Amino acid sequence: xxxxxxxxxxxxxxxxxxxxxxxxxxxxxxxxxxxxxxxxxxxxxxxxxxxxxxxxxxxxxxxxxxxxxxxxxxxxxxxxxxxxxxxxxxxxxxxxxxxxxxxxxxxxxxxxxxxxxxxxxxxxxxxxxxxxxxxxxxxxxxxxxxxxxxxxxxxxxxxxxxxxxxxxxxxxxxxxxxxxxxxxxxxxxxxxxxxxxxxxxxxxxxxxxxxxxxxxxxxxxxxxxxxxxxxxxxxxxxxxxxxxxxxxxxxxxxxxxxxxxxxxxxxxxxxxxxxxxxxxxxxxxxxxxxxxxxxxxxxxxxxxxxxxxxxxxxxxxxxxxxxxxxxxxxxxxxxxxxxxxxxxxxxxxxxxxxxxxxxxxxxxxxxxxxxxxxxxxxxxxxxxxxxxxxxxxxxxxxxxxxxxxxxxxxxxxxxxxxxxxxxxxxxxxxxxxxxxxxxxxxxxxxxxxxxxxxxxxxxxxxxxxxxxxxxxxxxxxxxxxxxxxxxxxxxxxxxxxxxxxxxxxxxxxxxxxxxxxxxxxxxxxxxxxxxxxxxxxxxxxxxxxxxxxxxxxxxxxxxxxxxxxxxxxxxxx
Amino acid sequence: xxxxxxxxxxxxxxxxxxxxxxxxxxxxxxxxxxxxxxxxxxxxxxxxxxxxxxxxxxxxxxxxxxxxxxxxxxxxxxxxxxxxxxxxxxxxxxxxxxxxxxxxxxxxxxxxxxxxxxxxx
Numbered sequence: 001x002x003x004x005x006x007x008x009x010x011x012x013x014x015x016x017x018x019x020x021x022x023x024x025x026x027x028x029x030x031x032x033x034x035x036x037x038x039x040x041x042x043x044x045x046x047x048x049x050x051x052x053x054x055x056x057x058x059x060x061x062x063x064x065x066x067x068x069x070x071x072x073x074x075x076x077x078x079x080x081x082x083x084x085x086x087x088x089x090x091x092x093x094x095x096x097x098x099x100x101x102x103x104x105x106x107x108x109x110x111x112x113x114x115x116x117x118x119x120x121x122x123x124x125x126x127x128x129x130x131x132x133x134x135x136x137x138x139x140x141x142x143x144x145x146x147x148x149x150x151x152x153x154x155x156x157x158x159x160x161x162x163x164x165x166x167x168x169x170x171x172x173x174x175x176x177x178x179x180x181x182x183x184x185x186x187x188x189x190x191x192x193x194x195x196x197x198x199x200x201x202x203x204x205x206x207x208x209x210x211x212x213x214x215x216x217x218x219x220x221x222x223x224x225x226x227x228x229x230x231x232x233x234x235x236x237x238x239x240x241x242x243x244x245x246x247x248x249x250x251x252x253x254x255x256x257x258x259x260x261x262x263x264x265x266x267x268x269x270x271x272x273x274x275x276x277x278x279x280x281x282x283x284x285x286x287x288x289x290x291x292x293x294x295x296x297x298x299x300x301x302x303x304x305x306x307x308x309x310x311x312x313x314x315x316x317x318x319x320x321x322x323x324x325x326x327x328x329x330x331x332x333x334x335x336x337x338x339x340x341x342x343x344x345x346x347x348x349x350x351x352x353x354x355x356x357x358x359x360x361x362x363x364x365x366x367x368x369x370x371x372x373x374x375x376x377x378x379x380x381x382x383x384x385x386x387x388x389x390x391x392x393x394x395x396x397x398x399x400x401x402x403x404x405x406x407x408x409x410x411x412x413x414x415x416x417x418x419x420x421x422x423x424x425x426x427x428x429x430x431x432x433x434x435x436x437x438x439x440x441x442x443x444x445x446x447x448x449x450x451x452x453x454x455x456x457x458x459x460x461x462x463x464x465x466x467x468x469x470x471x472x473x474x475x476x477x478x479x480x481x482x483x484x485x486x487x488x489x490x491x492x493x494x495x496x497x498x499x500x501x502x503x504x505x506x507x508x509x510x511x512x513x514x515x516x517x518x519x520x521x522x523x524x525x526x527x528x529x530x531x532x533x534x535x536x537x538x539x540x541x542x543x544x545x546x547x548x549x550x551x552x553x554x555x556x557x558x559x560x561x562x563x564x565x566x567x568x569x570x571x572x573x
Numbered sequence: 574x575x576x577x578x579x580x581x582x583x584x585x586x587x588x589x590x591x592x593x594x595x596x597x598x599x600x601x602x603x604x605x606x607x608x609x610x611x612x613x614x615x616x617x618x619x620x621x622x623x624x625x626x627x628x629x630x631x632x633x634x635x636x637x638x639x640x641x642x643x644x645x646x647x648x649x650x651x652x653x654x655x656x657x658x659x660x661x662x663x664x665x666x667x668x669x670x671x672x673x674x675x676x677x678x679x680x681x682x683x684x685x686x687x688x689x690x691x692x693x694x
Contacts (some may be wrong), residue, residue: 008615354656361655362582369588372680376595401677419659 006204013197020190027183031176038172045165048098052158055091056151058084059114061146066121070128081125085118103161110153117146120348183347235315238322239289239332243269246331254317257307273312292319292332302339313340313431339489346415357404364404370395399536406538409469410521413545416514420549424573427460427492427499428453434471435490438479446484449475452491460570462497462550467570470546473539474503474566481507481564498552499572506566510558518556543568576687577618578602578652579635581627583624588680588682589622589653596684613645615634620691622674625654625661633668640669651690653678 068074092111096104103328120143131537229236235252237245243265248256259268266284274282284290288298298319306312319334372392376378381387412418435449442449460467471490478488486506493500510518522537543566544554551571576598580586585623586602603609603616606627614619622637623634632652639645649671654661657675665673672690674683 221693348610358655361676362585366582366584366588369585369592369680373588373591373595374683397677 004460006201006208009197009204009472011496013201016190016194016197020187022195024183024184027179027186031179031183034172034176035043035181038176039171041168042165044098045161047159049158049165051091051095051098052154052161055088055095055173056154056158058087058091059147059151059154062088062118062121066125066143069125073128078125078129088114088118088514100164103164104156106157108159110150110157113146113150113153117143117150121144197573206372233337235336235338237334239334241293241330242266252336253324255305255307255313255336255489256306257470259352271308273306275312277302288317289319289332289334292321294335295321295329297321313338314343315339350411350415350417353407357408360404361401364397364401368394368401371397403536403538406542409542410538410545413542413549416549418463418466418546418549420466422461422550424459424465425462425464425467427501427570428455429463430462430467431471431490431492432450434468434475436473437468437472441476441479442488445479445480445482449488450489452489454493457492457494457499458572459548461572461573466546467550470543470568471501471503473543474568477539477566478505478507478564479518483507494572495569497572498569500567500569502565502567504563506563509560509562510556510564511560515556515558519554574620575601575616575618576591576600577609577613577621579604579627579632580624581605582624585624585676587681589678592678592680592683593622593687594694595681596687598687606632606635609635612646612649613639614642617645617648619652620671620687621648622653622687623650625652625665626658631665636665636668636670649691651687653663668672 002026023312062081062084065077068077069081092114096107099107124143205429229247229249232249233251235255236247236249237252237256238247240246242263245259245265248258257268259265270284274284274287276282282303288301288303291298298317301317302314303317304312304314315336316339317334317336319332321329322331322333324330340351371390375387375390375394380385381390409418431451431453435451438447475490476486482488483506488506489503489504491504493502519540520539540554547554547568547570552569555567555569556564557567574597576593577638578586578589578593578600580589580602581604583604586604590600590602597650601612601616603612606623607630609621609623623632623635627635632654636650639648650669651672651674652665652670653676655676655690657673662673674686676689678686
């Protein structure tokens, strides 16, 4: 059921007010008319009663004059009688005009009674006047009851008229009272209803205002959002189920062009060529956006896309399904970046690093070989100082070689081109080989390796060379910072599907603020014991890259003065 | 044991010659693949140490030609390269390489390294 609209309420309130006004006017008119009528009626009744009273008095006078004449035969009495007869006739014909029709008949009957008496009385008078003899009491007696009867009827009439008048008056009063009550109550009720209507209307108006404000704000927010969407340098689209575009920002339009509206868009998309990162051609159905239609969220997929007549571009794409209230996927929101230039730069960097490092190796080969041969025989360079200088040159040369190797590795890790050759390897063996590889360094630093690998550890799936490299990096790191005479512990254990290889030194440890930075490139932290440092600053970054490429992770626990413990978590085979 | 060293960089050639001589090899050095191919039939060495990157003919091509020739095909070829990545190793093995020595090599251990590879192949 629909609630009455705001306009309906306001219109209803005004209609009610108009109706009330009309009703009030009608009532006022009615009350005025009733009052006027009641007044007129009262006046008429008063007049009737007055005249009837006069009639009564006239009759009495007539009777008195008649009797006087009968007794005295005085002319004056006769004249009085005659005068009263005129008066009576005037009243008798005047009263009926004042009477209501229903009372008129009654009055006529009374008049007949009076007439009976008067005729009788007149006859008696005439007889007396003619015969000049006294009237017998009998004759007079005949007139008396008639007169009495007429007077009685008259007084009864007066009573009835009074009753009628008072009844009519009461009636009029009652009607007026009712009308007045309505006159008072109707505006009250009307006002209450109107107030309620207007109050709710007011609430409605406020709500409507709030809605209007909210709408205006929404429109502004939407415009802002659209402006932002249109200015971001990322492509943003909403792809409908029929492959048409529901939204396409400016960047997307530059990358995709404008597909035709409706289902014809499918052919448009089919005219593009898509490849994955390995160069395999992708059908339209294999695109990440289609996975989003299946309800999956797609994050950071890299594909190559070529629009007909345009150079191919590499895009990094994320897509998420958009659902209706039933949860059905109705469209897909997708955002993508043109990373063609980035990938090109990556390749250029990689190529550059590769070329530079290989070019550096050629002269290094000559320098290192020469120095090694020079130092091979003590007789060739007998002077200890000279030998020492050559030795420094050789060590620096070795370090340079390590740096070049590490830079190459970092470059490979960053490009995702480590090209691992994983197989099931025994952890104990790898740990042993790693320890042997760093053994000479440990001896130089007067350190002891304590290898604690329990038997029965599960194998891990790893590229053995890279796994070894990861552990060697941790060991050389520990050797660099462990104080002379201390022990570096290498332990291994199994924990929830992972084999953890931990390398613990008794060195100065790492400040809490620095812990998160140890795996960053070229981060040789300012540790007090950097005397034997001289690393490349890349070892831990490489270890982290190698382990993560294997699906594992590296953790570090340390506190200043308490040594450091690095743990490799490699997925068990 | 006679060894043919094919290396275009004269400095590295000299260092490698000295290192290999220390390792007990009788070394003959040339600076190009073509020179190596010319020489190898007349005076077949026991092992050939071949640089990968050379201006006129790349190491793998030299190796491929050596392996094609029945006279020289049996001589073990060891690549000496600054670029020993998986792709190169695969390519080297495909043309019949017996091993790889990565530059910069250890001058004091070079001879031993070569001998080890010969023993293994």
